[in-house]
Amino acid sequence: MTDAVLLLGFGGPEGIDEVVPFLERVTVGRGIPPERLVEVGQHYFTLGGVSPLNAQNRALRTALAEALDAAGSPIEVALANRNSPPFVPDVLAELAAAGRREILAVATAAYSGYSSCRQYREDLGTALASADLGLSVRKLGPFYDLPEFAGTIAALLLESLPDDISLDDPGTRLVFTTHSVPTSAARASGPSGDAYVNQHRWVAEQVVRHLAEAIDVTKPWELVFQSRSGPPTMPWLEPDVNDALRAYAAEGATAVVLVPIGFLSDHMEVIWDLDTQARDTAAELGIRLVRTPAVGTDPRFVAALARRIAAELAAPSPEPGAGDFCSGGCCANPRRELPTVPGTGLRR
Structure with a gap:
């Protein structure tokens, strides 16, 4: 027992x-x-x-x-x-x-x-x-497959979204983030391989489904990565969130909603890599950035x-x-x- x-x-x-x-x-x-x-x-x-x-x-x-x-x-x-x-x-x-x-x-x-x-x-x-x-x-x-995990992420997104930013606006990008890992580790993850990325994509899809049910908006989304470390010669999962922000700016995006689905709490890699570095990148590009809370407690x-x-x-x-x-x-x-x-x- x-x-x-x-x-x-x-x-x-x-x-x-x-x-x-x-x-x-x-x-x-x-x-x-x-x-x-x-x-x-x-x-x-x-x-x-x-x-x-x-x-x-x-x-x-x-x-x-x-x-x-x-x-x-x-x-x-x-x-x-x-x-x-x-x-x-x-x-x-x-x-x-x-x-x-x-x-x-x-x-x-x-x-x-x-x-x-x-x-x-x-x-x-x-x-x-x-x-x-x-x-x-x-x-x-x-x-990751707890229905309430994706459901809570979606609810926190809607609760924290400013009134003047609409997911229905084509200029607003919906972007899910998680910790980058070496591509070799990503391929080896899970019983059959590739589970790390596939599980994140599944959670993102469930969050978008919850959003569609709540506000009747089906929003395109992307999964990006952050917090990579290790030698630059080692391939890690991409795109990096800052590179993605630059690409969105070049495509005419005006706002980005970052959803850190890879983390349970708003710890250092969220506070520093998203709230500091990514926010600075967005400011340089003239993009408004909203970071939604992690599920926490x-x-x-x-x-x-x-x-x-x-x-x-x-x-x-x-x-x-x-x-x-x-x-x-x-x-x-x-x-x-x-x-x-x-x-x-x-x-x-």
Whole structure:
């Protein structure tokens, strides 16, 4: 019987002194010199060295625990991070010391992919392999397919759209954004490959369907990418959001509505890459830019995720079977093979 849920986050610094150590953990093994990390960390320094992500994930943990209780599945919900305290191995040890034995992990990422899914399974598997904790851990599969996920995104879009911007205006572009990844990782994502892009496109289509039902407007849309890193010689998913904005301006667009469907919360990559860099690009081009909120702790989304978790908690077998997510070769590690925990979930 599952006796705890473990919410998994990427982590982030909580002060100036934590920025470079955090970035060192994120980029471990890539040979990036310290001076480059200081340069990369400038956007954290501008916010006092504090990433908004940790507080957002703490709020999500609280909201999720309350929603599970309301759904009739009261259970402890803990929080652990990949790259900042509280670290995954430490939280697993605390859960074991408290007498927990079976853990369901839930990543704060909705889609298939190495960094968004499998790497969290590796974090858990590596921690368990290095300590005899007596824990059984499995990870909930991607939950992009929750109807309320796209529904909440659409509702937040309509709620945040200024009165003087109309989706019916041909000069207004509807643009969905997500984190770019190497094209090789995108091809390897999911049980059959290409899941990362396909899942985002499916969510975008569902959002547009909700918009059509709400305001009787069927709007063309595009999926663009942001926040790429790595060497320029490595192919990553394109177009970049800033390049896309330049193309829209050349085509005569007057406004762009950016919808960050790839993220659960308005964290640094939203605040910096969209609210700062993309907004500056749009201003230079004379385009009005509206960025809609991520789902965050919106009760509509949280209640739906809690129901998905409750269904998994009530499942007769904790092990994934045929047709479930996370086959052995799913979203393979591009560098080396590491221990993983099982992944499970309900397919759309």
